[in-house]
Amino acid sequence: MPVIRLREAIDKIGAGQVIKVLATDPASLHDMPAFARNTGHELIESATADGVFEYLFRKAP
């Protein structure tokens, strides 16, 4: 449940800070952009390597 874990983690960082998410759940490909649209936190990068999905989010001001 990457979205729920991300929510917990992003609540703990400061505005403008960047957080890296590593997920094995392929559903994260759709869930992460949905998270960005709904929360206003910016998805600045996404990449896939060896079955691991990597995302970079910048926390909204």
Place this chain on the structure above:
Amino acid sequence: MTTEIQLSPEVEARINAAVSARFAELIEAQMKAQAEAKAAPRPEKRRRRLAIVASKGTLDMAYPPLILASAGAALGWEVAIFFTFYGLDVINAKRNKHLQVAPLGNPAMPVPVPNLVGAIPGMTAMATKMMKSWMKKANMPTVEEMISICRQSGVQLIACSTTMGVMSVDKGDILPGLDISGAAAFLDFAAEADVSLFI
């Protein structure tokens, strides 16, 4: 066939003047409307809202409301789950550790069990054990863990007071700290919801 009408210069001048005046009037009205729209305070962006009715008390059906609710909360939505009828078992402190899934009448079991075999004593316990082991393998939190994730993320969990009366569920049987209320209060919340689900 068109007929050209010759207008006297005087008439033409009057028409032009009238059209220009009307045009200027319309433009001015348009500009004014735009300025007003800009100046008006923007309506405050309301949080999205998810209202779920959880009516089932089996192990498999306990998950969908809890997963959707926690996902909604993670997106910053305002979420409430109304536990009614068998759904109450999910927030029953005594019973929610022992939710079961029955293979009888359930052709969707990943390991298909002939229906009649599902009726043999012990089959429900076996199917429950199997499902729990798949959940564990998939790193899925238990029902109790899902409930605490929901509560930590601000999901409102509501026990249906009417059902508690019907099924003789005591207030002390419900997990401590949950809301107990009726259908009207839940509908009041759901009336403003963007997504409403009955599960």
